[in-house]
Amino acid sequence: MVSQKEFTDAAFNQLLGEGKLMASRCKKCGALHLPPKPICVNCQEGNMEWTILKGKGKLAAFTTIAVGLPRMIQEGYGRDNPYCSGIVELEEGPRISARILDVDARNPQKLKVGMPLVVDFLERGEGENKRTLLAFKPV
Amino acid sequence: MYVKKRRLGRGVAIVGAGVSKFGSFSDKTSRDLFIEAFNELKQSVDRGIDPKDIEALYLGNHIGEYCEGQSLMAPIIAGYLGMIPKPATRVENACVSSGVALREGIIAIASGLYDIVLVGGVEKMTTLSTEGVTDALGSALDALYETPAGFTFPGIYAAMATTYMDKYGAKEEHFMKVAIKNHNNGALNPKAQFNTTIKDIMNGRIAKAKQKGQPIPTWVDEIEFLKDPKANPVVAWPMKLFDCSPITDGASCLLLVAEEVAKSFTDTPVYVIGTGQGSDYPLYEREDMTTILAAKFAAQEAYAMAGVKPEDIQIAEVHDCFTIAELVGIEDIGFFPSGGAIKAIEEGLTARDGAKPINTSGGLKSKGHPVGATGTAQAAEIWLQMRGQAGARQVPGKDISLALTHNVGGSGPTCAIHIYERR
Ligand SMILES: [Zn+2]
Numbered sequence: 001m002v003s004q005k006e007f008t009d010a011a012f013n014q015l016l017g018e019g020k021l022m023a024s025r026c027k028k029c030g031a032l033h034l035p036p037k038p039i040c041v042n043c044q045e046g047n048m049e050w051t052i053l054k055g056k057g058k059l060a061a062f063t064t065i066a067v068g069l070p071r072m073i074q075e076g077y078g079r080d081n082p083y084c085s086g087i088v089e090l091e092e093g094p095r096i097s098a099r100i101l102d103v104d105a106r107n108p109q110k111l112k113v114g115m116p117l118v119v120d121f122l123e124r125g126e127g128e129n130k131r132t133l134l135a136f137k138p139v
Numbered sequence: 140m141y142v143k144k145r146r147l148g149r150g151v152a153i154v155g156a157g158v159s160k161f162g163s164f165s166d167k168t169s170r171d172l173f174i175e176a177f178n179e180l181k182q183s184v185d186r187g188i189d190p191k192d193i194e195a196l197y198l199g200n201h202i203g204e205y206c207e208g209q210s211l212m213a214p215i216i217a218g219y220l221g222m223i224p225k226p227a228t229r230v231e232n233a234c235v236s237s238g239v240a241l242r243e244g245i246i247a248i249a250s251g252l253y254d255i256v257l258v259g260g261v262e263k264m265t266t267l268s269t270e271g272v273t274d275a276l277g278s279a280l281d282a283l284y285e286t287p288a289g290f291t292f293p294g295i296y297a298a299m300a301t302t303y304m305d306k307y308g309a310k311e312e313h314f315m316k317v318a319i320k321n322h323n324n325g326a327l328n329p330k331a332q333f334n335t336t337i338k339d340i341m342n343g344r345i346a347k348a349k350q351k352g353q354p355i356p357t358w359v360d361e362i363e364f365l366k367d368p369k370a371n372p373v374v375a376w377p378m379k380l381f382d383c384s385p386i387t388d389g390a391s392c393l394l395l396v397a398e399e400v401a402k403s404f405t406d407t408p409v410y411v412i413g414t415g416q417g418s419d420y421p422l423y424e425r426e427d428m429t430t431i432l433a434a435k436f437a438a439q440e441a442y443a444m445a446g447v448k449p450e451d452i453q454i455a456e457v458h459d460c461f462t463i464a465e466l467v468g469i470e471d472i473g474f475f476p477s478g479g480a481i482k483a484i485e486e487g488l489t490a491r492d493g494a495k496p497i498n499t500s501g502g503l504k505s506k507g508h509p510v511g512a513t514g515t516a517q518a519a520e521i522w523l524q525m526r527g528q529a530g531a532r533q534v535p536g537k538d539i540s541l542a543l544t545h546n547v548g549g550s551g552p553t554c555a556i557h558i559y560e561r562r
Contacts, residue, residue, distance in 0.1 A: 066374055112305075
């Protein structure tokens, strides 16, 4: 289960592609790093191990975006069709930015900080450009 | 937070300042804008400056590559000022590019390396569409973990706003009141991009509707106007159009000199007695998402160096790239306790005639936010206020001898704070 990969962005994304949300844990002080970091920012040691996260958490901050990034506009989002981006606090402690799916982005007042979420994996692109994006959705 | 008390090797003073008109100028490049600011600076030096005496240039510029296909802006500008072959350095630190250029200029003089330094910044943004600017400014976010989640620059501040609303009970009206206040100040600033109050914008729309025979809007005040999604559409909820600083072309610059020669330029120099700079993680990694550690650290460093406290500071220019940023900013610089900015804006404490006037220039919201030029433009406003030269927007009833600028980059991963004294 535990990956032998280096603690890189590429490895994090490969693991996402396998349906795993994984963090690096400092063997010395136990601090969790998500996205993974090869050096512990807590004790500045470099002795890390991979750990899998349950993928359960709560919404810590969010927005619904009407003027989006070019990539999101290509996906069909826009001023009349906003999308939701958020920061999710995982049960294990760390927070991460993610797409928030299956919510009514036209009614942001109904979204609440603290609402429980579960991880989802969003496939984008074809062939060489295929990429798995981290997403969460309401439980 | 432990902050070491640092000191400059020798004193540094501002003896001149210039700001271009801020706005959208299809016929002006960065070079033209900077020269406009520099010409005003030359006029502002009471006993004059021979440009040949300037020893170095530190120039803030954030997205020249995106907007004009131009990196390495500093030597290009130096070439237009007749400064070749003297050193010219571009500082790129997102929206705090010229705030850090100012700091680098201070450090260079304090070290004894130079006596006379030009610092400034420039950004020419209106070459891009709104979507293009969103993309370019988005490059200051965490490109690996924030932009893949769809976050834009307004979106990150909007997310900060949702946590601030959740924690302290702020409402959308509080953000709107920041915009109304800053437009009230900007209406008195002839350099401002939006040189008009929100009330006048609203009345203008009503008059236009009448003239065109269209249904007449029923807004009774600015808050109702700002709550109307047709007048004030969402950009990234809860941030709406009038919560966001505009897309701006502009330039600004300051003439910095060693304290011992300052009086040969003017009888009323503005001394920089504190400088601080800090860094922070992207928003998702911050322990508390309602505050910016980079700003708190920079502020404490600047206060310690200056030997003054927040209560001593009379006015400040605070980085209101979005309205939420001003509320967080006035707490981070210690003017108000955590969550206390809500009461401050409700009670008008940060208005021009309030106890702690914030953004007398109109702020980024009304004056405009040519990102690389913003830091030194903030200092230029302090220069005017401290010398009693701010015209119609001069703070009433206060002789300004201590002031502060708070300049934040990106979503808060970088911040520069400066404290100024008029003796
Ligand atoms: Zn550790």
